[in-house]
Structure formats: C-alpha cells, structure tokens
Amino acid sequence: MNISEKNFNKIFHIFLCVIAIAMIFRKPCSLLIILFAAFNLMFFKKLKYSKKQLILMACIASPILLELLLFWNNDSFTQGLKAIEKRTSLLIFPLFIIGNYQRVNFLxxxxxxxxxxxxxxxxxxxxxxxxxxxxxxxxxxxxxxxxxxxxxxxxxxxxxxxxxxxxxxxxxxxxxxxxxxxxxxxxxxxxxxxxxxxxxxxxxxxxxxxxxxxxxxxxxxxxxxxxxxxxxxxxxxxxxxxxxxxxxxxxxxxxxxxxxxYMKEKYSSVTFAYMDKVGKLDEIDHPEIKVFNSLVTRISIWKSAWELSVKNLPFGVGASDGKPELNKYYKATNQHFLAKYEFPTHNQFLDFLLKFGILGPLVVALYIFAIGYLGFDLKNGMILSFFLIFFTSNLTDDFLLRFDGIAFSGLWSSIFASYWVQQKIILDKVPVAV
Missing domain, CATH: 1.20.58 (Methane Monooxygenase Hydroxylase; Chain G, domain 1)
Known part of the structure; x- marks a missing residue:
C-alpha cells in the first residue's frame, strides 16, 4: 500500500492528537488505539529502532513484560489474560510512536x-x-x-x-x-x-x-x-x-x-479525621459517611496490603488475584467496612508488590521514574510536571490498573521519549568547539 510521506505524517499526527483528547472516553479511545495499531502495521517498513529507542520501549512496556514473566502465578488463566489485555497499549504506543519518533511534533x-x-x-x-x-x-x-x-x-x-x-x-x-x-x-x-x-x-x-x-x-x-x-x-x-x-x-x-x-473542610478536618482508627475503621459510627475518602481509610488499606504482601513474597499472589485476595484478608482480619466496599490498594507500588512480589514496586519505579529522567534531561517543565502528577497520583491510587491511567501514561511516555530521541540527535549533530 502506497502513501506519500506527507500524508502518512499528517495521519500519524492526527491519530496522536485525537487519541490524547479522547483518553477520558475508554471505549472510543480503545477503538482509536486499535485503528492506530492497524494503520502502523500496514506501514511497518517505516518503523526505525536504535539501541536507545529499544531501551526506552522496554521501560515503557515493563509493566506488561512483568505480567508476561509472572503469568504462571495466576490462579485463573482467563483472568490472567484479561489483566494482560488491559495493558496492551503499553506495547502498542512505544512500538509505533517511538518507532516513528521523527514524525512526532511534540509542541x-x-x-x-x-x-x-x-x-x-x-x-x-x-x-x-x-x-x-x-x-x-x-x-x-x-x-x-x-x-x-x-x-x-x-x-x-x-x-x-x-x-x-x-x-x-x-x-x-x-x-x-x-x-x-x-x-x-x-x-x-x-x-x-x-x-x-x-x-x-x-x-x-x-x-x-x-x-x-x-x-x-x-x-x-x-x-x-x-x-x-x-x-x-x-x-x-x-x-x-x-x-x-x-x-x-x-x-x-x-x-x-x-x-x-466545603473545600476548607475537605483539605483539613475531613482529610485527617480519625487518624487514631487506622485498621479499626469499624469502630467509627457510619464510616462510609465519615471516612470513605479520608486518609485514615487509605492508610488502613495500605496496612492490610502490606501485611498480605509480606506473607506472599517473593512472587506475590498473581496479577489476576490481587483484589480478591485483599478482600479475603479484610474479612479474615474482621475489617467489615473495607470488605463491604472491596477497596483496592489505592497505591500502585503496593498493588504491584501484592501481585508480583519483590519485582513489582521496582518495575513501577522504573516505569514512572523513566518519565522523570526524560523531563530532567530535557529540562522540560511539562514533562517533569507529568512525572510529578503521575508519581504522586499513584501514591494514593493505582492508575496502572485503569485504562485511563495505563493508556494515558503509555501514550505520553512514548511521545516524551520520541521528543527526547529527537533532541539527542540534534545535539549529536552540533559540532563540538575545539
């Protein structure tokens, strides 16, 4: 199939823009990602990879690579495949965006x-x-x-x-x-x-x-x-x-x-209420009203996730079994409020520790801090801000479980990496003064 370089670049650019804007809509964006992958597969000869690009691609794909490495640890083959399917964009984006790095117009x-x-x-x-x-x-x-x-x-x-x-x-x-x-x-x-x-x-x-x-x-x-x-x-x-x-x-x-x-209350008394009730939320009268989104609930969840993770080292409970096992632990430790609402870990590092053991938080750190490195090396405030936003968000939530976190970070990480490669090539061409 023939297409001019100009038209290919234009379509490629439109895909990236539309996918980025559509990221808050899971189903339409998923369809766009599939079309983006199909489009690039038709013109796979245009893809180019260097050693630097492959290293960046491996960093971005590291969460799904870890899932594949420890796939044997899942109790359910079907659920294990579903967990991998959620993260396929971490293969698609680096493969086709970094492979076409020269076509990425970052700004x-x-x-x-x-x-x-x-x-x-x-x-x-x-x-x-x-x-x-x-x-x-x-x-x-x-x-x-x-x-x-x-x-x-x-x-x-x-x-x-x-x-x-x-x-x-x-x-x-x-x-x-x-x-x-x-x-x-x-x-x-x-x-x-x-x-x-x-x-x-x-x-x-x-x-x-x-x-x-x-x-x-x-x-x-x-x-x-x-x-x-x-x-x-x-x-x-x-x-x-x-x-x-x-x-x-x-x-x-x-x-x-x-x-x-309510903002004054939310950022003070509501956030830090009942801090003496960590792990004992059922002692609070109507906890779903008083502490559903409070810090004490997060810390109680983290405490349970940490205790369960330590019991399942070194390989964790498996990608598909993290939430079910955590819910069982809530019940076993008589934390009825947490069990009733089946709270996930609300911390990506702990989530991966629970699911994948020792390698889990290391991979999360590699994935997120690679973004920070790109921003710091490029001295780019937007990229560093993205790193800060995604890093801190994953301290209080687990966005590598959700499409709007997985695809969002995978897309922008790949765009940032492409921009980094472009700038390195420009620097390499600048003659060194003697």
Whole structure:
C-alpha cells in the first residue's frame, strides 16, 4: 500500500492528537488505539529502532513484560489474560510512536491536546447544566458540595481522580503556552485566547476538586515557572507575566472557595479525621459517611496490603488475584467496612508488590521514574510536571490498573521519549568547539 510521506505524517499526527483528547472516553479511545495499531502495521517498513529507542520501549512496556514473566502465578488463566489485555497499549504506543519518533511534533500535539480537551470540558459542563438542573441548583445552594466533582465526572463516564489527573496536566501545559505566547511577541488576541484556555483549564481542576490533582497542578505551575526563569529569555517579561497569572489564579481560587466552603473542610478536618482508627475503621459510627475518602481509610488499606504482601513474597499472589485476595484478608482480619466496599490498594507500588512480589514496586519505579529522567534531561517543565502528577497520583491510587491511567501514561511516555530521541540527535549533530 502506497502513501506519500506527507500524508502518512499528517495521519500519524492526527491519530496522536485525537487519541490524547479522547483518553477520558475508554471505549472510543480503545477503538482509536486499535485503528492506530492497524494503520502502523500496514506501514511497518517505516518503523526505525536504535539501541536507545529499544531501551526506552522496554521501560515503557515493563509493566506488561512483568505480567508476561509472572503469568504462571495466576490462579485463573482467563483472568490472567484479561489483566494482560488491559495493558496492551503499553506495547502498542512505544512500538509505533517511538518507532516513528521523527514524525512526532511534540509542541503541536500538546497544544492541540490542551485546546481540544478544554473545549470538550466546556461541552460537558453545558451538558451537565442542561441535563442535571436539580444537581446544579443543589450545589448553588451549597448542599452536598462534597459530591459535586464526582457527579460531574460520572456524567462524563470517568472516575473523578482519573479525570482530574488528566486536567491537571492540561492546565500545566496551558500555562507553558501562556508564557510562550508572551515571550514570542504573539498578537494580543492570541495571548488573550491562550490565557483564557489556561484559566478555564484551572477552573475545571477546581470543579472536579480532587485533593492530589489540586496540589499537583499548583506544584506543576511552579515547575513550569522555574524553567521559564531558567530560560533567561527576557526575565522581566516572564516575572510580569507570572505576577499577572498569580493574581488571576488567586482570584479564581478565592472566589471558588467562597462559593464552595466545603473545600476548607475537605483539605483539613475531613482529610485527617480519625487518624487514631487506622485498621479499626469499624469502630467509627457510619464510616462510609465519615471516612470513605479520608486518609485514615487509605492508610488502613495500605496496612492490610502490606501485611498480605509480606506473607506472599517473593512472587506475590498473581496479577489476576490481587483484589480478591485483599478482600479475603479484610474479612479474615474482621475489617467489615473495607470488605463491604472491596477497596483496592489505592497505591500502585503496593498493588504491584501484592501481585508480583519483590519485582513489582521496582518495575513501577522504573516505569514512572523513566518519565522523570526524560523531563530532567530535557529540562522540560511539562514533562517533569507529568512525572510529578503521575508519581504522586499513584501514591494514593493505582492508575496502572485503569485504562485511563495505563493508556494515558503509555501514550505520553512514548511521545516524551520520541521528543527526547529527537533532541539527542540534534545535539549529536552540533559540532563540538575545539
């Protein structure tokens, strides 16, 4: 099958942009990934691999490679295959994206992703207002504000922490483009539109309102700002732009907190309530009301997961048996609240320790910290922010169990790796001064 290089590059780029934007929709995105794989298989001769690329591909594919290595440890052959199937994107993305690294236009993909995702969020916000007026009225009257972000995310069909992990990265990238628009002397209309997209993206992070995402997005802003200052490009202009952004962000945050007083409670008393009840949640009156999303529940889960993991070293209980075995342990230790709601580990390092034993957390660390290395080596604030967001998110959740975490990280890791390879090739071509 013949296709011009120009058309192939265009289709390849469209695939990456559309998959990135569609990541919050599991079924459509899964179909797009299959089509992306089929498209690249038809033109497999265009793929190119070097030793550096193969190492990067192995790092990104390491979770699924570990599953294949310890597949024998599953009690159920069928469930073991299902666990592998969930992570096939960790083979598809590095194989075809890094294999076509020279076609990846990093900044253009990120810009399209930021704008596209923000537009989609506006669409779903309008849809939410139209379809759920009773909920909107309830929240405007400051009733059950704790559920607002989760209800909004559910209306889209995604778990709130997962959605806000995506939105945090969108907002950090949007800030980068604000600085770029002011540095590059763009037209006023373009500057205003870029600033509007950024402020809108931050508003959606606040709307969904999950704790780790809000902390991460603020830290991500600091990282991007730090690297902008390090660029030494018109420091006065960067500081002026940064000051304006701080004032605007502060205003939005202040107004949001005023309209949503539950935020003060959520980030203080609710989060740290009943810390003396670790492992004894059933002693709390109605724990599903008082501590369902509190830190004490997370720590109780982690304690159980750690104790069970230690009992099953060195190879763990198997990829398909992690959650069932943890639920059995809740019952065996008379933790009825945890058993009733069948809580997963809520920590990716512990989840892999439970399932795969000693190798599990090592592979998670390799997978996540490889992203950090790429960002640090490239001195790129967006990539480092992604690393921070994904690393911290997996300390309080287990996103390598979910499509929106597996595919999300696999896609962007492969794009980052391709960008890294491009920059290394450019550096290798620069003549060394004698």
């Amino acid at each position: 253009k993909i990120v810009r399209t992703y930021v704008i596209g995702t923000t537009v989609i969020m506006f669409f779903f916000l309008i849809r939410f207002v139209i379809l759920f007026p009773d909920l909107v009225e309830k929240y405007l009257n400051r009733i059950d504000l704790w559920e607002m972000g989760y209800q909004f995310a559910n209306s889209i069909g995604i778990h709130a922490p997962a959605l806000n992990m995506h939105l945090a990265f969108v907002s950090v990238c949007a800030l980068y483009f604000v600085f770029e628009s002011f540095k590059n002397q763009e037209k006023l209309v373009f500057k205003i539109s870029t600033l509007f997209v950024f402020l809108s993206s931050f508003f959606f992070v606040l709307l969904v309102n999950t704790r780790m995402a809000l902390i991460n997005v603020l830290l991500g802003f600091l990282i991007v700002f730090f690297y902008e200052i390090r660029s030494k490009f018109n420091l006065k202009k960067i500081l002026l732009t940064g000051s304006v952004i701080v004032v605007l962000l502060g205003g939005i945050l202040f107004l949001f907190v005023q309209k949503n007083p």
